[in-house]
Amino acid sequence: MTITERSPWTASVAAVRGLIIDTVEHAGNGHVGAALALAPLGCAIYGDVLRHDPARPDWPDRDRLVLSAGHASAWQYVLLHLAGYDVTLDDLRSFRRLGSRTPGHPEYGVTPGVETTTGPLGQGLATAVGLAVAERLLAARFNRPGFEIVDHATFVVASDGDLMEGVSQEAISLAGQWGLDKLVVCYDSNGITIDGPTSLSFGVEDQVARFRASGWVVEQVAAVEDVEVLADALRRVRNRRDGRPTLLILPTEIGYPAEAVRGTTKAHGSPLGAVEAARTKAALGLDPAVTFGVPDVGPQMLDARPRGSRERSLWEKTFAEWSREFPELRTAWDAAHGPIPRDVLAGFAVPTHEPVSPRNVSRLVLDELGNRLPTMTGGAADLVDSTKTALAAAGVFTAAAPDRNLAFGVREHGMAAVVNGLALHGGISKPFGSTFLTFGDYMRPAVRLSAVMGLPVVWIWTHDSIAIGADGRTHQPIEHLASLRAMPGIWVMRPADAHETTYAWRAVLARTEGPVALVLARQLLPVLAEAATDAAAEGVARGGYVLAGETGDPDIVLLASGSEVHLVLAAARELADAGTAVRVVSMPCWELFEAQDAAYRDAVLPPAVRTRLAVEAGSSMGWHRWVGLDGDVVSVDDFGASDHGDVLLRHFGMTVANVVAAAHRLLGLADTTNRGEEA
Known part of the structure; x- marks a missing residue:
C-alpha cells in the first residue's frame, strides 16, 4: 500500500514517522533512513505481536526485541514512547545528547525496553542467539506439563550491514545448529550502505541460500507497508516449532516516504533537513508546523500497556500455581535469578601436594x-x-x-x-x-x-x-x-x-x-605456601598484596602477576641472602587494587620506597603506573618464538639471574651474579 491508502494502522505509522523525523531533526544528526522505512514493522511488532508489558520491562517471560541495526535507534525510542514505556517526549527531544536516556545507539540499562547495547553491526544478532539459548535452557529446566512458565520469542531487526559482518555467520550457524526456532530475524534488506548500493560489496551472495544452508526457514514479506500483513507473518513464524530459526526478508526502501532521499545513500546517516522534513510530514497527513506532536487518532493502537498487563497477569497466575505445585523448582528459580551465595565454594579445597596449572x-x-x-x-x-x-x-x-x-x-x-x-x-x-x-x-x-x-x-x-x-x-x-x-x-x-x-x-x-x-597459565606451577593464608585470600580479593619479604620499608619492592610471581620469589630470596631488604607483591588484578583506598595501596607499595621492579612475561606497558619513573620492568616486548617453554623463558630474560641483575641496577649495586646458561 502507499502512504495515501488508508488502514486502521495508517495514523499510527504516520505518527511513528513524524516523531522519527522530529527526533532526528531536533538532534541535528542521526540515522533517519532505516528508521522511517521500518515504521510499519515497528507498529506490527510493538502494537500487535510482541508479548511485553511496558509497565514491567523486566517481566521474565516477555518476548525480547533486539535492534541489531542500532543506528536506527530513533525508530526504537519512538516506538517505546508510543507503546507506553517510560520514554517521554522530552527523552526524544534529548536524542543523542549528553546524559540522555536516548543515546545515539541503543544502550542496555539506559533506556527502558532496550534489551542489549547495539551499534557495532552484527553484535545484536549474535547476542540474540544467546537470549534464545537462555530461553531454551530455562524452559527445559523449569517447565512442566501444563506449566510453561518460560515460553517466549526473541525478535531481531537486522540490516545489510549486520549480515556483512563475519560474526553474523558465526551466529546464524550456531542458531541453526542448536535449533532455536523461537528466534526470528527481520532483515531490513534495503540494498544501501554508506558507500553506495550493496551491489558494490554484497551483490553476489545469496542470502536465502546462505540461511537455508545454516538450517533456517527463510520467507519474504513483500508488503512492507502493510502492518497487518507484517503482523500476520510475525505471529505465524513466532509460533513455528520445527527446530529452525526464521529469517523474514523485508525489501524496504531506505528513507521512504521522503521523496528527496528515498532509496539513496543520502537517507542513511543524516537528518532530512527542514524543507524535506516539512514536505514528508505533510505527505503523511501531519502538520509540518507541529513538532513532537502525536495525532489524536491511531497511535493509541501502539499502547501495549493494557494488553501487556493482561498477558503478564495471566503468566503470574500460572507462575503462582506452578510455585505451589513445584516448591523445589520455585526455590531453584529464585536462586537462579538472585545473587550467588557468598559461601557457594564453602568446603572447596585446592590441591596442594604437587605442582598444578x-x-x-x-x-x-x-x-x-x-x-x-x-x-x-x-x-x-x-x-x-x-x-x-x-x-x-x-x-x-x-x-x-x-x-x-x-x-x-x-x-x-x-x-x-x-x-x-x-x-x-x-x-x-x-x-x-x-x-x-x-x-x-x-x-x-x-x-x-x-x-x-x-x-x-x-x-x-x-x-x-x-x-x-x-x-x-x-x-x-x-x-x-x-x-x-x-x-x-x-x-x-x-x-x-x-x-x-x-x-x-x-x-x-x-x-x-x-x-x-x-x-x-597452562604450565605446572608450584603451590605457594605463602599464599595459603587468609591474608592472601583477602589480598587477591583486593587485587594486590604483600606475599613475602620485608614488612617495614624495604630496599626494593618486586611486583609480578601470574607465573612470574614464582620468579620474583626466587629472585627475592637471592637478593635477601646478599643482604638486600626485599618485599614481594603479588598483583593479580590491577583494577581491584586501584579500587582500594590510598591507605591500603600505600601499605602494600610504600610511597617512600621508589625502587620497584615489576616482572611479567608480556608487554611492559602499564607497569610504570605501579613502579613509577624510578622503577623498571622486566618484560617481553617482542613477539615470542617456537621452542620449549623453558627455553623461551630463558631466551627472553624471564630468569632469576636477569631479575636479580635488574634489581642490582636499580639499587646501584654491581652485578656480581653469574648468569651462565640463564642468560
Whole structure:
C-alpha cells in the first residue's frame, strides 16, 4: 500500500514517522533512513505481536526485541514512547545528547525496553542467539506439563550491514545448529550502505541460500507497508516449532516516504533537513508546523500497556500455581535469578601436594560450581580440553537435548556475543566463554560490550604467555594483558598458583556487575605456601598484596602477576641472602587494587620506597603506573618464538639471574651474579 491508502494502522505509522523525523531533526544528526522505512514493522511488532508489558520491562517471560541495526535507534525510542514505556517526549527531544536516556545507539540499562547495547553491526544478532539459548535452557529446566512458565520469542531487526559482518555467520550457524526456532530475524534488506548500493560489496551472495544452508526457514514479506500483513507473518513464524530459526526478508526502501532521499545513500546517516522534513510530514497527513506532536487518532493502537498487563497477569497466575505445585523448582528459580551465595565454594579445597596449572585448578572449581550453580552455562571455542572449561555435571547443548555445555566450535566472536546474551536474559548464573588468551582478540568487540553493559560474565583465557612453548608467535600473547587492562569496566585477574586461582574465582563469583577475565597459565606451577593464608585470600580479593619479604620499608619492592610471581620469589630470596631488604607483591588484578583506598595501596607499595621492579612475561606497558619513573620492568616486548617453554623463558630474560641483575641496577649495586646458561 502507499502512504495515501488508508488502514486502521495508517495514523499510527504516520505518527511513528513524524516523531522519527522530529527526533532526528531536533538532534541535528542521526540515522533517519532505516528508521522511517521500518515504521510499519515497528507498529506490527510493538502494537500487535510482541508479548511485553511496558509497565514491567523486566517481566521474565516477555518476548525480547533486539535492534541489531542500532543506528536506527530513533525508530526504537519512538516506538517505546508510543507503546507506553517510560520514554517521554522530552527523552526524544534529548536524542543523542549528553546524559540522555536516548543515546545515539541503543544502550542496555539506559533506556527502558532496550534489551542489549547495539551499534557495532552484527553484535545484536549474535547476542540474540544467546537470549534464545537462555530461553531454551530455562524452559527445559523449569517447565512442566501444563506449566510453561518460560515460553517466549526473541525478535531481531537486522540490516545489510549486520549480515556483512563475519560474526553474523558465526551466529546464524550456531542458531541453526542448536535449533532455536523461537528466534526470528527481520532483515531490513534495503540494498544501501554508506558507500553506495550493496551491489558494490554484497551483490553476489545469496542470502536465502546462505540461511537455508545454516538450517533456517527463510520467507519474504513483500508488503512492507502493510502492518497487518507484517503482523500476520510475525505471529505465524513466532509460533513455528520445527527446530529452525526464521529469517523474514523485508525489501524496504531506505528513507521512504521522503521523496528527496528515498532509496539513496543520502537517507542513511543524516537528518532530512527542514524543507524535506516539512514536505514528508505533510505527505503523511501531519502538520509540518507541529513538532513532537502525536495525532489524536491511531497511535493509541501502539499502547501495549493494557494488553501487556493482561498477558503478564495471566503468566503470574500460572507462575503462582506452578510455585505451589513445584516448591523445589520455585526455590531453584529464585536462586537462579538472585545473587550467588557468598559461601557457594564453602568446603572447596585446592590441591596442594604437587605442582598444578592454574587452568586445571579452574577446572576443579568449575566442576564444583557446575553442581552448586545448576544454571551456570558456558563453553569454549573448540578448546574445551585445553582450557578445561567443561561442566562435569552437565551434557552438551543440542537441539534435541539442551544442556549447559555449549560447543561453540571455532567461533570466538560469536561465542562471546552469545555469552553476553545469556547474561542479559537473566536466570543463567555466571555464563562463561573460553579460548587461548591470544585468540581473545577475535572476540574483543563482544568483550568490550560486556564491559560497556556491566555484564556479570567470565572470560576464561588460558595459555597466557610465551611459556606455552613450541606453538610459536601466533599462539603466544604479548600485548594482550596490557590491552585488556586498558579496557574500562573489566577485571583482569592473573593468579599465580592454586590458592590464588581459587581466591580469584571467589572474587569472580562475588562480582555482581561487570565482566572478569581469568587469565590462566597452562604450565605446572608450584603451590605457594605463602599464599595459603587468609591474608592472601583477602589480598587477591583486593587485587594486590604483600606475599613475602620485608614488612617495614624495604630496599626494593618486586611486583609480578601470574607465573612470574614464582620468579620474583626466587629472585627475592637471592637478593635477601646478599643482604638486600626485599618485599614481594603479588598483583593479580590491577583494577581491584586501584579500587582500594590510598591507605591500603600505600601499605602494600610504600610511597617512600621508589625502587620497584615489576616482572611479567608480556608487554611492559602499564607497569610504570605501579613502579613509577624510578622503577623498571622486566618484560617481553617482542613477539615470542617456537621452542620449549623453558627455553623461551630463558631466551627472553624471564630468569632469576636477569631479575636479580635488574634489581642490582636499580639499587646501584654491581652485578656480581653469574648468569651462565640463564642468560
